[in-house]
Amino acid sequence: MSDLTKLTIAGARDALRKGDVTSVELTEACLSAIDAADALNAFVHKTPEIARDRAAAADARIKAGDAPDMCGIPVGIKDLFCTKGVASQAASGILEGFLPEYESTVSQNLVDAGAVMLGKLNMDEFAMGSSNETSVYGNAVNPWRREGSDAALTPGGSSGGSASAVAADLCLAATGTDTGGSIRQPAAFTGTVGIKPTYGRCSRWGVVAFASSLDQAGPMTKDVRDAAIMLQAMCSHDPKDSTSAELAVPDFEAALTGDIRGKTIGIPKEYHMDGMPQEIEDLWTRGKEMLADAGAKIVDISLPHTKYALPAYYVIAPAEASSNLARYDGVRYGHRAKLAQGDGITELYEKTRAEGFGSEVQRRIMVGTYVLSAGFYDAYYNRARKVRTLIKKDFEDAFAQGVDAILTPATPSAAFCLGEMTDADPVQMYLNDVFTVTVNLAGLPGIAVPAGLDKQGLPLGLQLIGRPWEEGDLLNTAYALETAAGFVAKPAKWW
């Protein structure tokens, strides 16, 4: 079988079960592809020994007829997930040399399902960023390029390494995490599928925290079916995470009928942003038409507090981050600064954190500290929480009116050039999240689906937002959109 790395999870699953291919073969193919793709800088810690061991074990399981869907599937794991005995740094210098003694619940669920970990994937430091440029490992690179250009593009962020690796067929799928769009934006930038499930669907235990009330893990895959299969394996109720929902995980793949007749799709008028490229508007319009052609009813809706979402997000997320990241103090693990004669505990903190954290992380810690400080708490943090409640209510109202899913652009643009935003106002970078943060603030499931190419040949994605806990329904709508869009383009290999 040629081009094993190009297989989808579903394709590989069927081939494995039929005996057409072994997990060892699949894994070796991916390991070779990874070794040949250092230019993408997607895999930052390779784990070939673990991969080969697990592949062999998976083959034995498949032979024994005890093979869950993910059994034998080679995947990449975002560096934010703690993986036992394997470097887990959240792409930060402050966690240099940190080897967890434990495995995150989500990655353990994948291990239990027989998935094969190929290594750890690049990302923005502590998942803070939209271009992968805040990583201590240096940025991952998008395998896509503009037609006729060899300028390096961002794979998006924070799950940029995951997106790059999946788009470049280095692995069949990857885990991502999404706090404000960190799965969906990179998926849109790389022509892949990424779903952020309902808050509480995936356990956060063992995932390095950025903003606890917003963080959710999810899969990044080559198509919607794979997203359904992998999400299924990642979800569970976890007593170790108090915010994990005590709900049974439905069969997501079984929900993929492609039949969306009678479904109501809402188009929120507030997502028409000033200065949004015409191509994005056009894509959105095509998306509406495709869903309408598939039998869905399209209705205009209003989500009136949308414009306050980004500012509220950039208060709440840094506030939580400033507290979550306080534990990186050089006392127990990770980086510790060398101290000078006479230095005390304050110097240990200051030097360790100044050396260990990159500038974007430091910026967010300072913003978060500021918005929680006495005298500013009500004006910023409390107000942002109120906005959050209103945004949640906007969605509840829409769903109460019979809307089944909401269609929006995934990003305000296609992938941009690495380095393009380096000197820009940080807020320019934050605007990348404008369509995605509302979903995190409301705790809803959202999925990015590739729906076309821009005039420079770069992928563009659409976002669908679903009702809480109805990922199956959302995936089915995404499946119908994917089928109608017929997106099959792949990046030309240059690496």
Added chain:
Amino acid sequence: MLDLTYETPKPKVIAGAKHDWELVIGMEIHAQVSSNAKLFSGASTAFGAEPNSNVSFVDAAMPGMLPVINEYCVEQAVRTGLGLKAQINLWSAFDRKNYFYPDSPQGYQISQLYHPIVGEGEVLVEMGEGVARLVRIERIHIEQDAGKSIHDMDPHMSFIDINRTGVPLMEIVSRPDIRGPEEAAAYVTKLRQILRYLGTCDGNMQNGNLRADVNVSVCRAGQYEKYQETQDFSHLGTRCEIKNMNSMRFIQAAIDVEARRQIAIIEAGGAVVQETRLYDPDKNETRSMRSKEEAQDYRYFPDPDLLPLEIEQAWVDDIAASLPELPDAKKSRFMGDMGLSDYDASVLTAETENANFFEEVVAACGDGKLAANWVINELFGRLKKDDAEISDSPISPARLGQIVALIKKGDISGKIAKDVFEIAYTQDRDPEEIVETEGMKQVTDTGAIEAAVDEVIAANPAQVEKAKQNPKLAGWFVGQVMKATGGKANPAAVNQLVTEKLGL
């Protein structure tokens, strides 16, 4: 049940150079919740373990670790609230108190600032017979304890022990209703007693399982009453908080010296600065720890790792139904049903172990007053001599009850009973068996006693004549008869016969 009424004690007055000053005191008690596991992790809370051995990944704040509330600790907090007649909040929430310190691995303490689990309650603090202060409780919240930094083991390094990190605490906050050092100590004693009755805190102050922060201010006479009417703190003086005291003696000394410090400042025309202070018992002074300006900004916010804590009224009711009889109720029952004195009832209810022991003695003998006498005077005295605790008592309550029953029955006299007690105590023997074997049974046979009385009268005609003049000398005859019978004659019978025979 006996309804006890109390008079309010007078506030402590300290005479300054110019005026008299009254004290106003509020306390925050940190009580370690009796629980085998920590508040948000499964690690052990055992005291005295090897440094850093009772530490889970959560306690060490490893990346990606999450807290999960220990339900038993919540139950203990609810039980405590019920024991203090407090409002139980069915909806409460956890907040993070952010600060950097090496013994706080998370960089924050999980506490309950905005929505504590327990609201307003009260503690009756007795200050002597018929005098008591009702101290209002403002709130109780649950929070994590911090670890320990050790600075004196190495000249260049500090050491950290995070065994204590994450150990469950209840912070019990009083209103400023305490009016003197003795009241403060009595308040802590009473609170400790209730917590020990409830089994929610062992009250071990030496191990730091019960610690007090004390807010002290002074005011002129009449100001406190204005505060009480209006609940407006501006009527009171500026307070200082003395942190982290774990001895009753230090609490009292610190309050006294702090009040005097404040009075001196005010009378010299200065103003007390609101600040946190530490008490130095060696120098008997308080020292500034940090001023209000230097006070840390803790940036409290709701902990996003934990859902709000929602509990059911039915669960609270179940806990309420399982509450033990508390000190106030027990004391009033001992006084009302058993006729004990205020003092005896207080002594016997100070600790549950004492009360339980006493009640078993009563069950075995059926006489509360006599039993109280024997437990307090004989048993406690004897235990004290051996420096022993009641839990180590070599004589069981059933056996002590037997002794009291033997006295009641008239089988032995009180004097003989003391000998029986000593034998039972030291030789682990059964009192009835002792009396039998040692032939200590009281002679109640009137014939035998009469013979002895006759003998003594016949042998002492001169004394008989004197006694007829002065009836008080009858006692001498009683003594002689007792002597003759080896102390076994029933003293009451002897008395009666002597009086009769002498014709008094």
